[in-house]
Amino acid sequence: MQYTQQGDQAASPSRSGIRRAFFASLTGTALEWYDFAVYSAAAALVFGDLFFPSEDPLTGTLLAFSTYAVGYVSRPLGGFVFGRLGDVIGRKKVLIATLVLIGVATFAIGLLPAYGTAGVAAPIALVVLRFAQGVGVGGEWGGAVLLSSEFGDPRRRGFYASAAQIGPPAGNLLANGVLAALGALLTEHQFLSWGWRVAFLLSGVLVAFGLWIRAKLEETPVFKAMEAEQTRPEAPIREVFTTQPRALCAAILCRVGPDVLYAMFTVFVLTYATDRLGMSRGSALTAVLVGSSLQIFLIPLAGALSDRINRRLLYGCSAIAAGVWPFAFFLLIDGGSWPLLVFGVIMGLVIHSFMYGPQAAFIAEQFSPRLRYTGSSLAYTLAGLIGGAIAPLLFTALLSSYDSWVPLALYIAVAAAVTLTGLALGRNSDLAQKEDALLATAQEAEAVTPVR
Template sequence: MDHNSPKQSAAEEPAPSHGPGEPGATSAGRPDAPRPQDRRTLLKAFTASLTGTSLEWYDFAVYSAASALVFGKLFFPSGDPLTGTLLAFSTYAVGYVSRPLGGFVFGRLGDVIGRKRVLVATLVLVGAATFLIGCLPTHAVAGPVAPALLVLLRFAQGVGVGGEWGGAVLLTSEFGSSRQRGFWASAAQVGPPAGNLMANGALAALGAMLTEEQFLSFGWRIAFLLSGVLVAFGLWVRTHLEETPVFKAVEETGERPEAPIREVFATQRRPLVAAILCRVAPDVLYAMFTVFVLTYVTEQLGMPQGEALTAVLIGSGLQIFLIPLAGALSDRWNRRRLYMTAAVAAGVWPFVFFPLAETRSWGLIVLGVIGALVIHSMLYGPQAAFVAEQFSPRLRYTGSSLAYTLAGLIGGAVAPLIFTALLGSFGTWLPLAGYIVVTAVLTVGGVLLGRDADHAEDEEYTRHLGDAPRPREAAEHGVKTL
């Protein structure tokens, strides 16, 4: 593969010499470890990525949980509860369908005006949409206008989240070493379980404090209105962060691509397909065990909704620690091999979970959800790094954003709808498990198409950031074997 970056011999450019433990030294003597002052900035970037993404996913997750619990009754009334839930999940899917627009718009802006400004804009967009959902009239008050406004605000949520992920990943990975990308990039990956934990925790607390009538009347709105307070905190964190050094250097060297979207589709097709497919199984697995499991446990098994929410809360709480652990593990063990192993486990686990759930034992259901989210962590922790390193450095924001948002269309967007339709048609869990198996096969194919991290590429690019502009990369990435 031709990366079109300047090559120099050891005689022309001797490597800096560092003693053990000195700033800039690594175990291999490479000058790619953050200096102490850079590490403080890196920790600030990690915090900004983690908190901002968590707050955006709180907004996204509180809608997802409400779709399973209340929106079918309040915005899509029907004589058949399953039909109402199906319609509610249709608006859930809108949040995924609109993500590519966010990826296209904000991905491009991230290469033009900077990562920091885009991430502030996406946070405001998602937070405002969520707050307004809490103010909406229901179908009983406004008729068909109510679900129409709900769909519009859900669309805005999806646009914001679609523009968030690529920037949040680069926010930390562009401050740190490529050899620790798995861990640092996992900050953005902790956002969904942390946001899901906060969202389900808020709904569970409200459900415990209020009667069912009170919860349906006004209680659910409180969880959405809290978004205003949370977003204010997230904005404070992000506005105090510096722009990433990579974006600054790209500006200085004049290397910003003129048409990054066109370049990705023209020169990065294989990396794009690999990155899209590798995300399918994690998205579907997450939709099953954090969203649809609420419907399955309450409507199919006839158990209280509080028990289902508690199971998801416990699993999400563990993911906050498991995801960065999996990211760090992928830095030490081959990232593709770890991803492949977890994808196979994702296809097997439904055949363990559903028999456990059929016992209607709360403890076994919790065990089944935890097992699924442990597997998801092994996929999701390394995912940000794996997706980002499929693309050449100068196209990573656009490539990662497109892969993330386009994968959502065939993964998370339709998963709850397919789960609901399969359960309504067959009345058994076997088709649900079969669907997850299919997605696991697709993800295995994506991993096989992908490549391992090319640390030399990143180190060379970083080392020459201050040099004169280099020609644009035009060749597709090669593929390394497992």
């Protein structure tokens, strides 16, 4: 890897290296989230009928969302295993492993027989593969954030770290786009019998592309510096829990609100629009597609903005908006207007973008470089258990119990309050000087090896 020297500043990777890392972080995470999102959409639209048949459609949907939650429950295992490895053996090797794991699991889901063919073995196999998906995603996020941010200028961490944050809406856009296209081209019977499988089988091609991109990258300069200084942790999980409990708590809590809001406006809104408002599957998917497409531009914008103003302030103001908007949203769509549904979903995802854009940098800044992969991964995965994992289940259960949208909006407001608590516990951190020193060490280590 070639380094450039800027005056007396510490060495940093070349611009081409930074661009490659940014693109690898974005595309790899987008491909993994395509796999994860296509399952989420299928759980809302078809899995209830195919794998959990019931006379009550709402019960089937509830069971399908239970498998959706399994993908979150298994994430901490991925965070523990891959987070530790990321701080011990390196970012690149772990990110290749997570991509392979989730890609194989998603492809296999596309081959599963339905309940009518295999009986109870079908939903059991579905849960096992969903568990594997979650393990892969649990180890992916922390590494993808570091892949781009540790190659880039730490003073622009908000922007560079947002590469991994673009992955979920990009993957969600691709997944829902594929499902929408299949729904438009196929009849209802064709889509339910075999059409939905195409979206899962496509992951094989997409993951191969992601592996090709990541295999061409070298290890991050920060990790190289830790190798050169021999400061890699031997027991990073134990160190995070014993030396940085406040940082871990802050990083976990700050994620809850965005996770719950995202579950509403990309997953549960599909069920609500089709079952409660009587809209078609295509209309509901289109609303999510429009909102997700805007997020691809808004998330890096929000990340860059957080480099110029106080990161916590931007995040906190957006969390307040997240607690208020659902009350207006449900009032807007009560009459079943599709344009108002699109507008409401867009606004919900705009608010989410201005929390999600600064989020990766804020979480990474809570931990020192030598514990950053472990700390970020643990925060991401543990937050998923109390945020995104149970959100669709609670939305469904609350709607079934109270037959009203008010408890749904109150739930999101509480989740936003939890995020504000996490932000209050966190710190405004400037680790740029420390990372400049690490990069200087990386340059010295690079000097004794051939330049590639």
